[in-house]
Amino acid sequence: MEQILANGLYLGAQYALIALGLTLIFSLMNVLNFAHGQMYVFGGFVTYTIVAQWGMPFIVGLIASAVMLAVMGALIEVFLFRPVIRKSKRDESTMLLAAGIAFFLDAVILLLFGEKQRGVPKIVNGVFNWDMRLIMPYDRILIGVLAIAIIAGFIALMQYSKTGRAMRALAQDRVAAQLMGVDVDRYSMIGFALGAMLAGLVGGLLVTITGVNLGMGGPTSVKAFMMIMIGGAGVISGAIAGGFILGMMESIGLTVLAVYGDITYLAIFASLMVFLAFRPQGLMGKPWG
Amino acid sequence: MLRRTLLKTTALAAVASFAMLGTAFAENPVLKIGFVGVTSGPAAAWGTSNQRSMETRAAWINETGGYDIAGTKYDVQIISFDDQKDPKRAIAGMEQMAQEGIHYVVGPNVDDGAAAVRPVAEQNAIMYFPYAFPKELYTAPASNAVLGMVANYQSGPAIYKYLMDNNGVKKVAFVAANESDPLSQRDSGSAAAKALGLEVVSDSVTYQVDTTDFTPVLLPVIQAAPDLLVLSGVSPANAPQLIRSARELGFAGLISTETAQDAAVLQEGAGELANGFISVGGASTPELASDMMKEFVDRYTKMFGEYNDESNTKVYALEYILATIAANPAALDNVDEFKATMDTFEAPNPYMVGDAKLKYVGMTSFGQKRQVSVPLVVNTFKDGKFETLFVAQVD
DSSP, X not given: OHHHHHHHHHHHHHHHHHHHHHHHHHHHHOXXXXXXXXXXXXXXXXXXXXXXXXXXXXXXXXXXXHHHHHHHHHHHIIIIIHHHHHHOOOHHHHHXXXXXXXXXXXXXXXXXHOSSOBOOOOSSOOEEEETTTEEEEHHHHHHHHHHHHHHHHXXXXXXXXXXXXXXHHHHXXXXXXXXXXXXXXXXXXXXXXXXXXXXXXXXXXXXXXXXXXXXXXXXXXXXXXXXXXXXXXTOHHXXXXXXXXXXXXXXXXXXXXXXXXXXXXXXXXXXXHHHHHHOTXXXXXXXXX | OHHHHHHHHHHHHHHHHHHHHHHHHOOOOEEEEEEEEOOSSTTHHHHHHHHHHHHHHHHHHXXXXXEEETXXXXXXXXXXXXXXXXXXXXXXXXXXXXXXXXXXXXXXXXXXXXXXXXXXXXXXXXXXXXXXXXXXXXXXXXXXXXXXXXXXXHHHHHHHHHHHHHHOOOEEEEEEESSHHHHHHHHHHHHHHHHTTOEEEEEXXXXXXXXXXXXXXXXXXXXXXXXXXXXXXXXXXXXXXXXXXXXXXXXXXXXXXXXXXXXXXXXXXXXXXXTTOEEEOOSOOTTTBOHHHHHHHHHHHHHHSSOOTTHHHHHHHHHHHHHHHHXXXXXXXXXXXXXXXXXXXXXXXXXXXXXXXXXXXXXXXXXXXXXXXXXXXXXXXXXXXXXXXXXXXXX
16 A cells, blocks of 8 residues: 555656646646647657766756756747737637647657657666565655655745746736736746746656657647646646646556556546546636636 | 850750760669658657668668669669558558559558558558568468568567576566557467466556556566566567566566567666566677678668667568569569569578578468568677577577
8 A cells, every 4th residue: 555655646746747837838828738748758858868968967957958948938939829829819729739849849859869768877776665565766756756846846936926926817817917017928938938847847857767758748748638637727736636646546546456457547537537527627627717 | 156166065065964964863773662660659669770771771782783683773762651650550651652653561560550551562462571470461361461570479488498498487477568569469478488387477467658657567566476577569668667667676587578679778778777688689699790780780870870789680671572572573563473482582691690591481380481581589688788698590
């Protein structure tokens, strides 16, 4: 049981961090960013290049991933999403644009980093073993703690900083925020950059554990969408809850249902369908959007 | 007068240069060979090594004047299609090959893709060289598919037997991704292990290919305390993570797979935890490699920056196609001629030292010669490199 809980918490922390960026962008701009998974992969490859190829410290790679993805996010918002949102009132325009960016990033990643699985050396060696009841490598513990710290930092930023308040106002009511003097364009750009930065950060963190490859983008996006569907799209606390719930469900399912074959995700998807039939807005989302 | 001469000279020079240009462009006829396989996603390394091997060899042939078929030198052009490991796209790829008039295709890389393209290949007279193991592709009445490597039901028993005899393995566990290839490889591996008298302590645990934490996946398997953990059909992307998780969970036994892996990927993803990992290698070792194989590796590395060990096997398919056509030039656009030649075909193997031959095998497994003969090289990983554990031959 201890092992199941620890696995669930570790998975939940990384999932929540992935979902946070996606839900932030959705809440600010009503954009379903299908390229979120590709941004995560890009972040992983940047860290890989800096740490494994250039031999620099892991923290440098992590910061570089965060900065590069933040810049990429800002540029994507300013030059792609902003003009499209201005010219088209249809939601599918931004969805198509996001899907196009996902394909584009896949091609760029293939060109820049190749098709192979990549990974960086373990940042901490050793395994925590509590009498065979709980086994957890130290690097996973460190990554889990870092993920939780980043989530806490993000919540603090959103809660107590001027930028965070402005973004929350924007998420609640775009027009009202504009009337109150919030620079909508500026904070949309900052929000998108922040969302992309979170994707890059988690990609950089997880490259030490799972490695990274070109094909991880799509499945990562799907899981991130599942989390925000569970928690409620556009709600920060919902994304965190969704991440931890999915992580815990996966951990329990993989242990309890292992003897029946790979039915964990079948059970999760079936549960999700039933859940959404009763609560389509997710746990913390509002029925009116 | 001077002006007229100048005009005439200019016109003549222009005609002459166009004529020379025409001569320059009237190069060798082109022989198109197709590739349909996966070059993106988690299994991209499998198809990319195919495509790059073919492109390297084609560039080499073209650079040295073309491939001689019945006294005519042909430039080889590789037409590639990424099926993204999706059977629907594999069919589209094979249809594209048919539209291009191509009769010889390398790929697909996985079972469902290879099975899906069979009707298209047969209807359009295409011989294809899959890296997939379903026996029905290679047994009569099927006759257009030629297995491009050693199948897991050929390599698996050889590995288990070796480990039983040399390492005292008695209990084995299988873990597979929840996809058609790994699952079928797990089933045939488990059956082969039981036939050899091994105790199979776990063969029901599977995982999603996009799993980011294998600890919960492997926990029940490790608790079954096998001597040997077989990662059935594991992709190069998942292998390092699985090895790492198994070792971190305290598993001290042997770990093996029947798929080819990449040393650099294992080193980066699992480091020294991957030491001792057993896999089927590319069909070459330093002892087996001829000068031509060494040059191929060199050219590949120059062309793409980094070599892939799998290409030791993947280099063969194109060579077999070209050598078989050279043996019977009527096979250029007639695959029935190609099939007829396969039964008796034999040519020197340019990638191996000694008197090794290129020849089609498969009578034992398929009842007809529908497999290329490549050495079965079983490797063990040590400190970033593969070392040869043993070499065997398959018929």
